[in-house]
Amino acid sequence: MPFATPLALLGLLFVPAVVAMYLLKLRRTETIIPSTLLWQRLAADTEANAPWQKLRRSLLFLVQLLLVAALALLAARPFIERPAGLARDLVVIVDTSASMAATDVQPDRLGEAKAAAIEALRDLPAGGKVSVIEAGRTARIVATGTSDLSRVRQAIEGIRPTVNRGDLGDALALAQQLAIQSGDAQVLVATDAALAVPPTTKVDAPIKVLRVGDPKGSRNQAIVAVAIRTTGSGVSSSAFVSVANFDLERATRQVEVWGDDRLIESKSITIEPQAKADVVIDNIGDTDHPVGVVDVRLTTPAGADGRPDLLATDDRAWAIVPPVRQRNILIVGPGDPYLETALSYLPNSRLFGLTPAEYPSGAVRKDGTEWDLIIFEGDVPATLPSVPVLAIAPSRSSPLGEVSGTLRDPGIGTLGTDEPILRYVDLSTTHIASAQKLELPAWARTVIPGPKGAPLLYAGLRAGLPTAVLAFEPRESDLPLQVAFPILLANLTGELFGGSAAPTTAVKPGDPVALAIPAGAVGLRVTAPDGRSVDLIPGATGGTSVTYAQTDQLGVYTATPIAQPASSGSPDASRVPSATPSSPPGDRPPGASGGLGQGVDPTAPIRFAVDLFDVDESAIAPGSASALEALGRATASAAPGATAVPGAADPAAGRPNARDELWPPIVLLILVVLSVEWALYHRDAVTRAWRAIAGRLRRPVRGDA
Amino acid sequence: MTLPQEPAAPSSGTRQRPTFLPSDVDPTVFDEAFLRQLERLLLLMRSPVGGGLKGGRRSVKRGQSVEFADYRDYALGDDLRQLDWNVLARLEKLFVKLFIEEEDVTITILVDSSVSMASGTPDKLQFAKRAAAALGYIGLASEDKVAVSVLGGRTARRRASLRGSGRVLRLLAELSAIQAAEGPTDLVAAARHAAAQLTGRGVVILISDLLDPAADRVIRELASTRSELIVLHVLSPQELDPPLEGDLRLVDSETGASVDVTADLATIDAYQARLADWKAAFAHLAARRAATYVDLSSDVPLNDLVFAELRRRRVLG
Secondary structure (H helix, E strand, O other): OOEOOHHHHHHHHHHHHHHHHHHOOOOOEEEEEOOOHHHHHHHHHHHHOHHHHHHHHHHHHHHHHHHHHHHHHHHHOEEEEEOOOOOOEEEEEEEOOHHHHOOOOOOOHHHHHHHHHHHHHHHOEOOOEEEEEEEOOOEEEEEEEEOOHHHHHHHHHOOOOOOOOOOHHHHHHHHHHHHOOOOOEEEEEEEOOOOOOOOOOOOOOOEEEEEOOOOOOOOOEEEEEEEEEEOOOOOOEEEEEEEEEOOOOOEEEEEEEEEOOEEEEEEEEEEOOOEEEEEEEOOOOOOOOOOOEEEEEEEOOOOOOOOOOOOOHHHEEEEEOOOOOOEEEEEEOOOOHHHHHHHHOOOOEEEEEEOOOOHHHHOOOOOOOOOOEEEEEOOOOOOOOOOOEEEEOOOOOEOOEEEEEEEEOOOOOOOOOOOHHHOOOOOOOOOEOEEEEEEOOOOEEEEEEOHHHOEEEEEEEEOOEEEEEEOOOHHHEOHHHOOHHHHHHHHHHHHHHOOOOOOOOOEOOOOOEEEEOOOOEEEEEEEOOOOOEEEEOOOOOOOOEEEEOOOOOOEEEEEEEEEOOOOOOOOOOOOOOOOOOOOOOOOOOOOOOOOOOOOOOOOOOEEEEEOOOOHHHHOOOOOOOHHHHOOOOOOOOOOOOOOOOOOOOOOOOOOOOEEEEOHHHHHHHHHHHHHHHHHHHOHHHHHHHHHHHHHHHHHHHHHHO | OOOOOOOOOOOOOOOOOOOOOOOOOOOOOOOHHHHHHHOOOOEOOOOOEOOOOEEEEEEEEEEEEEEEEEEEEOOOOOOHHHEOHHHHHHHOOOEEEEEEEEEOOEEEEEEEOOHHHHOOOOOHHHHHHHHHHHHHHHHHHOOOEEEEEEEEOOEEEEOOOEEOHHHHHHHHHHHHOOOOOOOOOOHHHHHHHHHHOOOOOEEEEEEEOOOOOOHHHHHHHHHOOOOEEEEEEEEOHHHHOOOOOEEEEEEEOOOOOEEEEEEOHHHHHHHHHHHHHHHHHHHHHHHHOOOEEEEEEOOOOHHHHHHHHHHHOOOEO
16 A cells, blocks of 8 residues: 555554553552552452453553554555546636526535535646636636645635626636646636636636536526616606516516615516516605615515525615705806707706806805806906816917917817717717817817817816816807707716716726715725725825725725825825826716815715626526537547647656545544543443442332332 | 431540540540440340359359249258249149359450551541440440450450449440550461450450451451350451552551552452452351351441341340
């Protein structure tokens, strides 16, 4: 029998030590007794029965010898060999996407995947190395090329489920990098094959899929969308909930809408197989009873078929109700009916107008508050207000931009597809008669490019204030006659208003969130749904936003502004390297100024919700393993009829055998021997106790007799 | 009948001494109520005695008790008061009525005072003294002579015989004065010495643990005298069921000899089996020698010893 550590057999040298201990003369305790007369006779009897006495006493000795031998054998790690079923270098990929939390198998698919991966390690050849990759939203290596299987098992056991959208392609690319360094590599993928993103990465090593989950386990209903819309009057809000049934059978579910931990409404819905159902809950809050957070729960109604779905992660979603607040817009200029008409359709907005001559006295409202937005038509004052500004066709150069002339019939350049101001805005049929020729300031980005680099609309943060400049008057174009005009104005004022500093739509798990820092605050303290909090401080002084990337939990996150300390010392908080002093246009949250001085409380917490809302992850029906395995290199056994490439060595030829260590029966033997040894050592006490019990049991019988 | 309680051992010097006991008597031996109980008992003998002074026991002699024994012809000089006048009137012959003579006997109590007797809980020597006092008082109450002899070393120190229940305090004082011997005791030599001091027939009560290699010869020596032998074999509870465990070197308290023993349950069982055989040998020997053998534990209450155990063994009646 081979041994993994044969040197441990030196432990058998303890056998003579045990024998020596038995041979050594005992150190006896002296005890004075009245007479040794009877004991001398007893000693004589013992001498007469020496063989039996020795045999009886040596039983404990023999047991202890057996124990020493068994311990030495255990330390030597005997094993038996058998042909290995895996390559020498193994890359184990464990899928941790949200669908792996499905409970069609116990405890869940991830638990079964981890157990399957650990079980598969038995086929690893001796000395084989294992790398473990956790495939969540991105791939993460949790063990690298180690032959210590206990460490590998520990790494696999330590993998936790996530609520992210899985991406096996990233993990396969990483596995390819690991496998390419080895001549005999194999990739083991433990997954339910319910892939949100089918990977296409080819791997130069055989791929074996350990598919987990019940093939019929598709019973899942999910909340796939929640939206909060404010009514036209701006008084109350409605919740729009979309529920999808991914099962092949009709399902009845209860939709509960909670507002700030108070049940607002509960509706029972029946969803056809592979279909969606929308639920609208009106009046979830008004100005008298505002609701901050809407919590939507999908439950199993009592008395229904009673079968809960298999994935609980997507049965709950959250949404933040944006605060309802009136905006005051001041138009300084002669007045443009097109502009005023379009602005009048903006919800929660009130329009005011002043001529340029009246403006200096009306720069501040009569109640002392600031305007939410000032629109200058033509003339731009020498001193700009410290509020968001929209300048339309500025007549002269100013800090808003340098006017270098006039453009006649300027054409519209190529529009950016990711420009939030141009969202749903179609300018393909727009014609402009004339426009001011402006130079793009350093603080702005081009929204609508014009000819020769002259922008027709640009926006940005000027001294921390949202500012935009439209180079042409609307009436000098056919834009006001198009549906794009009110949409463009809505988007533009939306950015200039700033609105909430928090994301207005749900954040995907794992996605970074750009959070604007209110004026007067030095950073944000973000508290996750589980109560953990982290302080985010911009990396550079004067930064206006930070990026929070730890959105790996579903629920509502709260960002509380950290007030400016009285002293100039830097706050003792963890700095986040990803925090940026100024964000690029695409990452900049709309209206990041926060609107200080516009009626927004700078210390008010900013909340945002992280929801799964992933139809692909909610479709939990296990997929096919063959598509994944096809991404790997075909093995000789997997490709019938394949002929070996001449000159190419078969990596399996020199592969060591797998080892099955025989420690379980040895440990069992040791436990048995230990028990016997204990019983032998304490047999007197056990016998005395038994006699005492028997004596007590017999005593009442005699008394009765 | 409510038996009196055995007096508790003195726990401190503040314990008040009973007023009926003289100063040289161990107050822990008896209390007055217990002495009254003892007066009702009588030491039984298997055969009539041939004694000296008139006493309360049947004698082989014809005497002047009230119990009729036989007739004989009148001889000159006989006491005319012993003539059976009824027979004379009926048969006109002179017959003298003979009555059973009642005489006393000597009860000799041999107390083993070897070092081994001073061990155990309760103390075996203490138990022996109290048993001797009880039996001695019974003898005094029966108008017998009671003599205490202490076996120690190679000799037997015999005290003067006492007679009459009024001497009980003297008896108790003598027993109180018994201390464990110093050095080893040759029980056979001491018993032989005691046997030599016996005169006439009587009762010999040996109270000993018999922890002597030649203890059987002690019984033989004493049984070979003309007296009836009663052996009270006293062992302590620790000797009957040794509370020993582990690897021990047992040292003899009397001789200093040592024995190495691994005291496990099997050894204790073997010891107890050996002990049972040892006592059975004594019982068998005593039966063969027409002696009475009573094995006792020193934790037996004196009430049980006197009123139950010795009566059951027909030692007391």
